[in-house]
Structure formats: structure tokens, C-alpha cells
Amino acid sequence: MTSVLGIETSCDETAAALVRGGREVRSNVVFSQEDLHRRFGGVVPELASRQHVLGIMPAVHRALAEAGASWDDVGAVAVSRGPGLAGSLLVGVNVAKAVAAGRGLPLVAVNHLEGHVYANWLTAGAAPLFPLLCLVVSGGHTELVLMEDHGKYRLLGRTRDDAAGEAFDKVARILGLGYPGGPAVERAAASIAPGDIPERLQLTRPWLRGGFDFSFSGLKTAVLRLVEGGVSGPVGNPSRLALVAAGRAAEAGSATAADASLQQSETALLAAAFQEAVVDVLAGKTCRAAEALGARQIALAGGVAANGRLREVLSARAPVPVLTPELRFCTDNAAMIAAAGYFRLQAGEIAGWDLDIAPSLRLA
Amino acid sequence: MSAGPVRVAGAPLPWQTSPETPGPLLLALDTASGVGGVALCRGPLVLGEETWRAGGQQTSQVLPAAARLWERAGVMAQHLQAVAVGTGPGSFSGLRVGLSLGKGLALALRIPLLGVATLDAVAYQHQGAGTTLCAVVEAGRGQYYIALYRRSRGALLRIGEYAVVTADELAERLTAAGRVYVGGELSAELVARLTRLTGGAVRCASPAAALRRPAYLAELAMGRLSEGPPPDAPSLQPIYLQRTR
Numbered sequence: 001m002t003s004v005l006g007i008e009t010s011c012d013e014t015a016a017a018l019v020r021g022g023r024e025v026r027s028n029v030v031f032s033q034e035d036l037h038r039r040f041g042g043v044v045p046e047l048a049s050r051q052h053v054l055g056i057m058p059a060v061h062r063a064l065a066e067a068g069a070s071w072d073d074v075g076a077v078a079v080s081r082g083p084g085l086a087g088s089l090l091v092g093v094n095v096a097k098a099v100a101a102g103r104g105l106p107l108v109a110v111n112h113l114e115g116h117v118y119a120n121w122l123t124a125g126a127a128p129l130f131p132l133l134c135l136v137v138s139g140g141h142t143e144l145v146l147m148e149d150h151g152k153y154r155l156l157g158r159t160r161d162d163a164a165g166e167a168f169d170k171v172a173r174i175l176g177l178g179y180p181g182g183p184a185v186e187r188a189a190a191s192i193a194p195g196d197i198p199e200r201l202q203l204t205r206p207w208l209r210g211g212f213d214f215s216f217s218g219l220k221t222a223v224l225r226l227v228e229g230g231v232s233g234p235v236g237n238p239s240r241l242a243l244v245a246a247g248r249a250a251e252a253g254s255a256t257a258a259d260a261s262l263q264q265s266e267t268a269l270l271a272a273a274f275q276e277a278v279v280d281v282l283a284g285k286t287c288r289a290a291e292a293l294g295a296r297q298i299a300l301a302g303g304v305a306a307n308g309r310l311r312e313v314l315s316a317r318a319p320v321p322v323l324t325p326e327l328r329f330c331t332d333n334a335a336m337i338a339a340a341g342y343f344r345l346q347a348g349e350i351a352g353w354d355l356d357i358a359p360s361l362r363l364a
Numbered sequence: 365m366s367a368g369p370v371r372v373a374g375a376p377l378p379w380q381t382s383p384e385t386p387g388p389l390l391l392a393l394d395t396a397s398g399v400g401g402v403a404l405c406r407g408p409l410v411l412g413e414e415t416w417r418a419g420g421q422q423t424s425q426v427l428p429a430a431a432r433l434w435e436r437a438g439v440m441a442q443h444l445q446a447v448a449v450g451t452g453p454g455s456f457s458g459l460r461v462g463l464s465l466g467k468g469l470a471l472a473l474r475i476p477l478l479g480v481a482t483l484d485a486v487a488y489q490h491q492g493a494g495t496t497l498c499a500v501v502e503a504g505r506g507q508y509y510i511a512l513y514r515r516s517r518g519a520l521l522r523i524g525e526y527a528v529v530t531a532d533e534l535a536e537r538l539t540a541a542g543r544v545y546v547g548g549e550l551s552a553e554l555v556a557r558l559t560r561l562t563g564g565a566v567r568c569a570s571p572a573a574a575l576r577r578p579a580y581l582a583e584l585a586m587g588r589l590s591e592g593p594p595p596d597a598p599s600l601q602p603i604y605l606q607r608t609r
């Protein structure tokens with residue numbers, strides 16, 4: 001079975017992987033740029049592009065080495081051409097084109113979002129079943145898509161403003177939890193049972209009556225208002241000033257234990273309230289869509305699919321089995337691109353040397 | 365300001381002096397600005413080149429142009445023995461296209477990747493036209509990447525740092541440098557402006573002569589190749605020169 005070399009540089013991960021038959025991961029190399037972007041609180045496109053130029057050759061070399069493969073073992077090259085950051089995408093696309101031209105291999109163009117969906121094929125056991133309802137949630141995307149077959153997608157809904165992951169990042173920043181926001185919010189919320197979130201901190205769910213679209217910017221604003229208004233916590237009724245002071249003290253490393261725990265409990269409650277609201281809406285709409293459209297399975301994909309609470313709630317409420325990729329295949333990686341590329345290759349979809357990047361490519 | 369002159373080109377290449385040696389098959393990629401270029405050479409023999417206004421279309425246009433060259437020459441990409449890329453200074457995105465294509469070929473074929481400063485290649489192209497030369501690549505928004513060069517005892521030397529300047533600043537530098545021949549990306553408007561600001565002291569290449577030709581980049585790279593193995597390909601990156609403002 002053909003081994004496909006996957007290349008992924010759409011955002012801030014420089015990644016290369018070798019996948020056999022669209023399902024068997026022979027190697028999966030991801031050079032994360034997280035440390036580079038952390039001090040800016042988000043991905044700086046120019047820095048990301050520069051880092052891709054430096055990281056791409058080592059990433060491909062290592063992907064071949066870890067698979068114990070030579071170039072003769074590679075049967076095709078797959079690359080994500082979008083959506084993503086233009087400067088980042090063009091590194092991967094041009095490297096992939098040159099590699100394919102140099103080796104005389106077929107070049108396959110993959111939609112990055114489709115790659116996330118195909119992370120669900122990188123598991124042991126049976127392949128996912130169609131029609132498959134896919135919830136793609138990441139820092140850049142929130143899309144609910146019905147996959148009727150390989151390469152056949154029907155967009156049911158998408159975010160009208162912030163992507164779910166983006167909302168996590170923004171709320172993490174408001175709460176001073178650091179970057180990236182998804183894992184930070186989840187960690188902060190971990191000590192809070194959903195039932196412990198007091199009534200006054202319950203956030204109104206943005207259901208957007210009727211369709212399957214999402215909106216998360218309102219939730220972020222609600223969190224900001226609560227912080228600015230000085231929420232009260234279980235250990236007292238601190239003013240906004242007290243919260244700010246506690247935060248400053250914690251930053252300066254001179255906080256008293258009481259100040260620190262006060263800050264932490266307030267922050268934890270807000271983080272949990274926010275996470276519950278996001279998860280509630282994502283799971284609620286996904287389950288309703290699965291029922292309405294007769295999906296046989298639900299597949300979770302994208303960086304936010306790594307969120308444990310989302311996995312838990314969706315699995316508990318879903319009317320059909322929920323597939324979740326391994327954590328390492330949730331965030332951006334090239335194995336998922338190679339997997340998606342394999343099935344495109346099977347369908348005879350080979351790109352020409354004039355392949356261009358598509359920064360705002362849609363799945364359907 | 366500069367650490368002294370930097371030698372760009374000098375003695376003739378070994379395969380120029382011994383014609384029986386065919387020399388390596390080398391592909392040169394020039395994507396430093398809106399003008400794109402590819403050249404295919406075997407040693408001193410230019411098999412073909414294309415240079416055109418690619419605008420922002422380098423990703424879709426450069427590899428097809430290269431493929432046309434090797435098809436016409438009756439060779440395959442697999443036969444390439446070296447790849448050269450212009451490293452600027454120039455458009456960040458444009459340079460990344462060339463660097464990425466070059467790195468991909470170097471990866472797949474395990475061949476040397478040579479980086480050549482685009483301004484050096486421009487100066488090399490015009491070295492017969494004067495003793496003091498100025499190479500220009502458009503930086504957009506009324507700014508230009510430039511460097512000054514001098515020909516001395518058969519060698520081409522860069523006598524200043526790569527810089528990004530406005531037309532006015534360029535005119536000042538040219539006036540200070542004396543009788544200078546200017547080559548590279550020269551719009552009619554820039555030529556008129558430089559002529560006026562320098563009181564007619566400057567000589568500018570005609571549009572046809574000024575056009576950046578990738579075969580010169582290839583020739584410079586071919587010379588470097590003869591001097592020994594190029595530096596580490598993975599760490600090769602564009603010359604990132606920040607525009608002011």
C-alpha cells in the first residue's frame with residue numbers, strides 16, 4: 001500500500017509525516033513554534049513563516065528517518081494548501097511541489113480542515129462510517145460538516161465570529177491564564193465540578209435559534225464583563241481592585257497564600273463557567289445535527305477536540321458513537337494530511353505544478 | 365559602516381577554462397520581487413531561461429516555468445545536480461517561494477542548495493557597464509533594496525551594506541558615489557527621478573538591459589559551487605532587510 005509523505009505548515013507547526021494506506025502512521029514529526037509565539041500571546045504570521053523555512057528540511061528528514069524509510073518508499077506527496085496563513089502555507093506548498101517534481105511523485109492537495117477530519121482514520125480498528133458528522137473545532141475554525149463519502153462534504157454550520165479555540169485563547173488572556181488558551185482554561189477549570197458553578201456565573205448560551213451556526217464572541221465578552229465588574233467568589237466578595245491586586249501580587253511573586261487562592265478560585269470558576277457554556281453549545285448542536293441528518297457516527301476533530309470536557313459531554317449525550325482522534329492527532333500535524341491525501345490519491349485527484357495556496361479555502 | 369569590500373565574483377570558472385568538462389546541471393530560481401525568473405544551465409552553457417512579471421503568482425508560476433525548461437532541454441528534474449536561489453533582499457513572500465522550492469529539490473535529490481544575494485546577481489549582470497555599480501530591487505511603497513559595487517582588477521566587490529532606501533535617499537547615495545551605473549528594477553518614474561535629483565550624473569540601464577536575468581544568478585552560483593560545498597541547506601534563509609516606517 002502506498003505510503004504518502006504529508007507536509008503541513010498552515011499555521012505555527014512545521015510538520016511532516018509518513019502514513020501507509022491512509023491509516024498506518026509510520027512517522028509523525030511536529031516542530032511546534034509555541035515557545036516562539038507565547039510571549040506575543042498568539043501566532044505572529046511573519047515569525048511563523050520564517051520558522052517554517054528553517055524547520056521544513058529537518059522535519060522531512062526526520063519523518064523519513066523515524067519511519068526507517070528511503071525516498072523510494074514514498075509513493076506520493078500530500079500538502080495542506082489552505083485554509084491558513086498565506087506566508088506559512090506557501091512554504092509547505094512549494095516544498096511539497098519541489099519534492100514531488102524532484103522525485104517524480106504525484107502531488108496531492110489537501111484542505112487543512114479535511115486533514116483534521118481524517119485524523120479519525122489514524123486509529124486502530126474499523127474505519128469511520130458514512131454518513132459521518134464532523135465537528136471541526138480549532139483556533140481558526142468551528143465547522144459542523146456532514147461527510148457523505150470520501151471527499152464529499154456538506155457544510156451544516158460554522159462560526160459567525162470567533163472560532164471556539166480563539167474564544168478559549170481570548171478568555172485565557174482575560175483571566176491571565178497564559179497561552180495557548182485551550183489547555184490553560186481546561187487546567188484552570190479542572191478543580192471545579194460543573195454543579196459548583198454558582199447561578200450568577202452561568203453564562204447565557206448562544207444558541208442562535210434554528211440553524212447549526214455558532215457564535216462565541218458574546219461568551220468572551222460576558223467573561224470580560226464579569227471580570228471588570230468584580231465577580232464574587234466562594235471565599236468572599238472581592239472588588240475588581242482586589243482581583244487586580246491579587247493578580248499583580250501573584251505576578252510579582254509576592255502574593256500571600258490567601259490572595260493567591262482567592263485569585264485562583266475566582267479564575268477557576270470563571271474558566272469552568274466559560275468552558276461549560278462552549279461545550280454545551282458545541283455538543284448540543286452536534287447531537288441535534290446527528291439526529292436530524294441520520295449520521296451513523298460523530299467524529300471530533302481539530303485542536304479543541306483535545307478538550308477532555310468536550311469529549312466527555314459529547315460522548316455522554318450523542319445518539320451515535322463518537323470518534324475522537326488521539327490527542328497528538330488533534331492539534332495540527334502532517335499525518336492527518338497524509339491520510340486525507342491518500343484517499344484523494346485513490347480518487348485520482350492529482351494536483352499540477354501550478355498548485356497555489358488557498359488561505360481562505362472552505363471545506364464545502 | 366561596512367566591514368570592507370566583499371568579493372562577489374572573480375576568477376573564471378574551471379569549466380570555462382577546460383571546455384571538455386561539461387559542468388553540473390543547475391537550476392536557478394529568482395523570486396525576490398514581482399519579476400520572477402528561472403534558468404537552467406549545464407556548466408557554462410545556458411540551456412534556457414524565463415523571466416517574467418509574476419506579480420504575486422510565483423507559487424503557481426515558478427515551478428511550471430522550471431518544468432518547461434527541463435522538458436525543452438530534454439532532461440528531467442531528477443537529473444539536477446545543484447539548485448540556486450536568490451536570497452534577496454526582496455519581498456519576504458517571494459523569497460520564501462524560491463527558498464522553499466530550492467529546499468524541496470535539495471531534499472528530494474540530495475543536491476547542494478546555493479543561496480545568492482539577489483542584489484549581487486544584479487550587479488554581476490551589469491558589471492561590464494561601469495566601474496561603480498548600483499543594484500536595485502523594488503521594495504514597494506516607494507522604497508528600494510540597493511547595494512553599491514565596484515569593479516577592481518577583474519573582481520566584482522560589494523562596497524556597502526544591503527540597504528532599503530527611498531528614491532531621494534538613493535539619489536543622495538548615488539551623488540556621493542560619483543559616476544554610477546544603475547541596474548535592476550528601474551521603473552520609468554524612478555529613472556526620471558534619479559536623473560533629475562542627481563543633475564543627470566547617473567546612468568541607468570535601459571528597460572531591456574535592466575530586466576533581472578536568472579542566468580546571471582545561475583552563473584554566480586556555478587562559480588560558488590566550484591569553490592567547495594555550500595553552507596548547510598536547511599538553515600539557508602532570505603536576507604530579511606526591514607523597510608523603514
Ligand SMILES: [Zn+2]
Pocket residue numbers: 112116138302303331332
Ligand atoms: Zn488546524
